[in-house]
Amino acid sequence: MTNELINTIFSRRSIRKYTAEPVGEQDIKTLLEAAMAAPSASNRKPWHFVVVTDRKKLDALADSHPYGKMLFEAPLCIAVCGDPTISQRFWVQDCSAATENLLLAAVALDLGAVWLGAYPSDERVAAIRKVLGVPNNIVPLNLISMGHPAEQKEPRTQYDEERVHREKW
Numbered sequence: 805m806t807n808e809l810i811n812t813i814f815s816r817r818s819i820r821k822y823t824a825e826p827v828g829e830q831d832i833k834t835l836l837e838a839a840m841a842a843p844s845a846s847n848r849k850p851w852h853f854v855v856v857t858d859r860k861k862l863d864a865l866a867d868s869h870p871y872g873k874m875l876f877e878a879p880l881c882i883a884v885c886g887d888p889t890i891s892q893r894f895w896v897q898d899c900s901a902a903t904e905n906l907l908l909a910a911v912a913l914d915l916g917a918v919w920l921g922a923y924p925s926d927e928r929v930a931a932i933r934k935v936l937g938v939p940n941n942i943v944p945l946n947l948i949s950m951g952h953p954a955e956q957k958e959p960r961t962q963y964d965e966e967r968v969h970r971e972k973w
């Protein structure tokens with residue numbers, strides 16, 4: 805497969821080790837533009853993004869998430885949050901689509917990232933709300949831990965013929 809976007813999709817892997825180099829403001833803007841280019845039901849765009857580069861806040865987020873300890877080393881975290889009052893039915897899907905766009909843009913920018921799930925864990929949602937001052941009507945869906953990669957992983961497809969059904973189940 806030679807297409808550049810297809811290669812980017814296969815190259816997206818969870819990267820949990822980063823160098824100390826900060827992520828540039830232009831890259832952060834590009835990541836957010838990619839996220840907000842995602843499809844959303846009725847184009848309601850029920851998303852908000854909290855960009856965190858402050859070391860103390862990053863450490864507090866690392867403390868707040870049981871499987872997010874790589875944030876202690878990460879120079880950047882973006883919390884993807886949803887507003888269910890904008891889209892009660894589809895905010896999770898819409899914000900997930902935005903998240904995947906963001907992860908793919910990270911690959912294209914030679915950054916490394918990992919999705920850290922928050923919602924529907926009440927505990928994680930509450931802890932993140934507290935650290936970031938997120939209002940009660942907004943739900944943190946995940947934290948994206950990011951930086952310049954200090955580990956490499958092989959591109960792969962995970963293609964599984966058994967999960968494919970043609971014309972009927």
Ligand SMILES: Cc1cc2nc3c(=O)[nH]c(=O)nc-3n(C[C@H](O)[C@H](O)[C@H](O)COP(=O)(O)O)c2cc1C
Binds near residue numbers: 918919920
């Ligand atoms: C909803 C969701 C929640 C996740 N939560 C975590 C997490 O808390 N900590 C973590 O290290 N990885 C987390 N991951 C990353 C997965 O572990 C990872 O995507 C999976 O092992 C496949 O590896 P790959 O991303 O390299 O393809 C999460 C991924 C998703 C989609």
